[in-house]
Amino acid sequence: MSRHSKTPFYIATLMLILLGIALAVLRNQSMGVPWLPGVQQPVWLVEARIDYQAWGEPVTVSLNVPDNAPGFATLSEQAASPGYGFAITEHKGDRRAEWTIREADGPQTLYFKTRLIPADSAPSPVASTKTPVPTQIFLEEPRATAALTLIDEAGSRSSTPTSLARELIALLNSPKPDQNTQLLLSDTSKIDTLYQLLNYANTPARIAEGLVLEDARRAQTLQPYLQIFDSGTWVTFNPRTGEQGVPSNTLLWRQQSGSLLDVTGGSDSQVHFSMLRQTIPALQVVRAEADSNNLGALSLYQLPVEQQSMFRMLLLLPFGALVVCLMRIIVGIKTSGTFMPVLIAVAFVQTSLLPGIAAFISVVTLGLLMRGYLSSLNLLLVSRISTLIVLVIFITVGISVIGYQMGFATGMTVTFFPMIILAWTIERVSILWEEEGAHEVLVQGGGSLLVAVIAYLVMSSPLAEHLSFNFPELHLVVLGAILLLGQYTGYKLTELRRFSPVRKYL
Amino acid sequence: MIKHLEKVPVINKLKQRLFTDWIKPSQLKQAGILNMNKRNVDYIARYNDRSAYPLVDNKLKTKLVLKEYEVSSPKLLEVITEQHEIKGFRELVQKLDGFAIKPAKGSGGKGILVITGRDGDAFVKPSGSKVDLADIQRHLSNILAGLYSLGGSPDVAVVESLVRCEPMLANYSYQGVPDIRIVAFKGYPVMAMLRLSTQASDGKANLHQGAVGVGLDICTGEALHAVQFDRSIEHHPDTGQPLNAIKIDDWQKLLVMASRCFEATNLGYMGVDIVIDEEHGPLLLELNARPGLAIQMANGTGLLPRLRAVEALRRPHFTAEERVAWSMAHLGAASKPLSQPATEIEASEPVAVGA
Structure with a gap:
């Protein structure tokens, strides 16, 4: 046969492995699937409570709700409002929750709940393609002169809209305000003054409203924040401190201009916020996000739950196969039946280890005793195996029933073993015993059990289960590893002992 | 009960086996020992065409095909x-x-x-x-x-x-008929050993069941070393016969028989099992497409240098006789004095490349 170059094979295998790793990294980065099982993710549960007096007329309540709040990702949104129709509407970037009802009378309470995950990398603020036009501000004298003086003063010490805003905030916040400042602040709030000043200075500015998140706070109200438009993005300032940017514990509830709450058909409306910090498994977050994500289509969480649990088991098998490859190719352990250990290990996963081993050994031992009698019956092979299958089922039923009567529920777990595999194992061990003696039975039986236990330990580890199910692409890596193992032509560990007498001849 | 009595020595033996009897991979490499993985990947998979397997895995077919190539069997x-x-x-x-x-x-x-x-x-x-x-x-x-x-x-x-074994050889064996395993690579006999059954092997000539393997010089058919369970022995454990005096008669004829099997089966890497009948002379017992590695222990040397020597041949020989002549000239132990086993490998490699 011709001798092929192995290079394409190695390149293909390497690419397979790299592809698997790259996909897994992508899934980790873009979907936030954690590498380790049990990673917890903090989640803020924010509840807006709207109270108003209804007039007994058709009512429309519309609340501005967060949309791409910097530093947060929305996990879920829901409204609790019996009898109301509810919808989330979006109009010109203004995202609103809308409740409607034909008739309502007396005090009414509506809830809007949202769950938010602090996102490590804040989603880049939606870069507006066109620069917003500054709002036209008309100031009367003497406010106009005072404003111009302040703008001049701050403008002389700044170079960009951002620095201008910073300077203006500093001026307004100065402990010893000058006359102009006092005049401006005399009948207008600080935030409104800033809004007016900046727009007056031809810098697009708007007022956003934010919520400081603190665990278990109730009846909170929104705090105003100043946002100015500079080089393509909105820059947020805290008007009270002059601090630039959104603090990590602050949720910008409303960024667009427009009202926070509109109520038609009612009066005395109020909105209060309460919040709670929760931790939930990061996986749950991923599952919730999967629907909206492109990569989610590749996720097994899209499957019905029943199929999911089946795949959970199925996807562990490659790890078992890898263990068998390692044990046979690198270590050189003899097993009876190539993949019998994996199937036994799968059964161990269901039964847990010690009861599993006890059940396995007792079934095989009882089976061997019965097989001893069968061999004197002179049966044909097929019917002998079939008899063994029936006997193995009898044995498992017996062990289950007796175990149950004695109060060991673990006896029941014996049913998880694949009966046909057990029957074949008994047959093979029995022939091995007759032909090669008890020593070989111990070597191969012990080897099989050892490999099964190692495969079980690997397959039952939470990490393996987590990785195999959440990163199915890692199986490409396993596949690559198995392919590479198939090319291993070095010495097995056991051969280093077997061939040790060679030392004499060196 | 017997088992319990034996337990303590068994544990000691196990300890010794676990901790003392080890060899470095580099030493094995130096000795040119072919290992299981390499045999499977580099020799069996590469030189043995799968379509030829049914022929050797079925003794009846082997027998009938080899008859046409003048290789006699029982x-x-x-x-x-x-x-x-x-x-x-x-x-x-x-x-x-x-x-x-x-x-x-x-x-x-x-x-x-x-x-x-x-x-x-x-x-x-x-x-x-x-x-x-x-x-x-x-x-x-x-x-x-x-x-x-x-x-x-x-x-x-x-x-x-x-098969009624030739009495001289039968003397060495316990019960079963001794057979000669020759590993033929691309039709070149590269290594040979005599397999003697023992009580431990239940009269079977299977090395892993405890039969004795006696390495045979491919040049002369004379005994080199003997092993049981991969460990050196001097005398047959049951018959007590010294194992170093064995010499197979008609050695070249046996090698030619083994070599002819290559043409019959087209298997590049195989084991040829031959028995010597009292009446009919050498008879082919069976062919094996996956010959074991214990033959190296019996010969006290590795297969790899010899296999590589055959692989390095620019112009292969076409008749069995020519191939056997080449093997006897280049692969025998004669050119490698046993008194200086250390030089054995070094000496064989240049020869192999030169050939």
Whole structure:
């Protein structure tokens, strides 16, 4: 046969492995699937409570709700409002929750709940393609002169809209305000003054409203924040401190201009916020996000739950196969039946280890005793195996029933073993015993059990289960590893002992 | 109970095996020892065409094909293919004293039943124990059901005339017939050993069951070393015969037989098992497409330098005789004095490349 170059094979295998790793990294980065099982993710549960007096007329309540709040990702949104129709509407970037009802009378309470995950990398603020036009501000004298003086003063010490805003905030916040400042602040709030000043200075500015998140706070109200438009993005300032940017514990509830709450058909409306910090498994977050994500289509969480649990088991098998490859190719352990250990290990996963081993050994031992009698019956092979299958089922039923009567529920777990595999194992061990003696039975039986236990330990580890199910692409890596193992032509560990007498001849 | 008494020495032996008997991979490499993985990937997978496997995995087919290549094997008496034919087995063996029943697709000597004589109605096995006709019929039934065949597929039973081993060799062996395993690579005999059955191997010439392997010089057919369970021995454990004085007669004829099997089967890497009959001379027992590695231990040297020497041949020889001549000239132990085993490998490599 011709001798092929192995290079394409190695390149293909390497690419397979790299592809698997790259996909897994992508899934980790873009979907936030954690590498380790049990990673917890903090989640803020924010509840807006709207109270108003209804007039007994058709009512429309519309609340501005967060949309791409910097530093947060929305996990879920829901409204609790019996009898109301509810919808989330979006109009010109203004995202609103809308409740409607034909008739309502007396005090009414509506809830809007949202769950938010602090996102490590804040989603880049939606870069507006066109620069917003500054709002036209008309100031009367003497406010106009005072404003111009302040703008001049701050403008002389700044170079960009951002620095201008910073300077203006500093001026307004100065402990010893000058006359102009006092005049401006005399009948207008600080935030409104800033809004007016900046727009007056031809810098697009708007007022956003934010919520400081603190665990278990109730009846909170929104705090105003100043946002100015500079080089393509909105820059947020805290008007009270002059601090630039959104603090990590602050949720910008409303960024667009427009009202926070509109109520038609009612009066005395109020909105209060309460919040709670929760931790939930990061996986749950991923599952919730999967629907909206492109990569989610590749996720097994899209499957019905029943199929999911089946795949959970199925996807562990490659790890078992890898263990068998390692044990046979690198270590050189003899097993009876190539993949019998994996199937036994799968059964161990269901039964847990010690009861599993006890059940396995007792079934095989009882089976061997019965097989001893069968061999004197002179049966044909097929019917002998079939008899063994029936006997193995009898044995498992017996062990289950007796175990149950004695109060060991673990006896029941014996049913998880694949009966046909057990029957074949008994047959093979029995022939091995007759032909090669008890020593070989111990070597191969012990080897099989050892490999099964190692495969079980690997397959039952939470990490393996987590990785195999959440990163199915890692199986490409396993596949690559198995392919590479198939090319291993070095010495097995056991051969280093077997061939040790060679030392004499060196 | 016996087991319990033996426990302590067993543990000591285990300890010794676990912690002292180790060798570095570099040393094995230096000795040119072929390992299991390399054999499978670089030799069996590369040089043995899968389509040729059925030929060697079926003793009946092997026998018939090799006949055309003038390689003789024990006389075929009968082939039993159906369960109902088993009933007629009594008539068949009426006239026979000794015979051997083999599963055509059996491997590793499994399922081979040898009958050396009769004692009234009973049949006598080489060990002296007796079996009756019903036992033999059960055995035949098992063979047909595929108990001994690879993968459990249905099989046929081959009945051959008994090989009566040449007395000189038979003396060395305990019960079973000694056979000679020759590893032929691309038709070149590269290594050979004599396999002597022991009590431990239950009269079978299987090394992993405890048969003694005696390495044979490919040049002369003389004994080199002897091993049992991969460990050196000087004398046969049962017969007590010294194992270093063995010399196989008609050595070249045996090698030519082994070499011819290459043309017949086209298997690049195979083991050829030959017995020497008192009357008929060397007879081919079976071919093995996956010959074991223990032959290296029996020869005290690795296969790799020899295999590479054959691979390095620019112009292969076309007749079995030429190949055997080349092997005897280049692969024998004669050019490598045993008194200086350290130089053995170094000496062989340049020769191999030069050839």
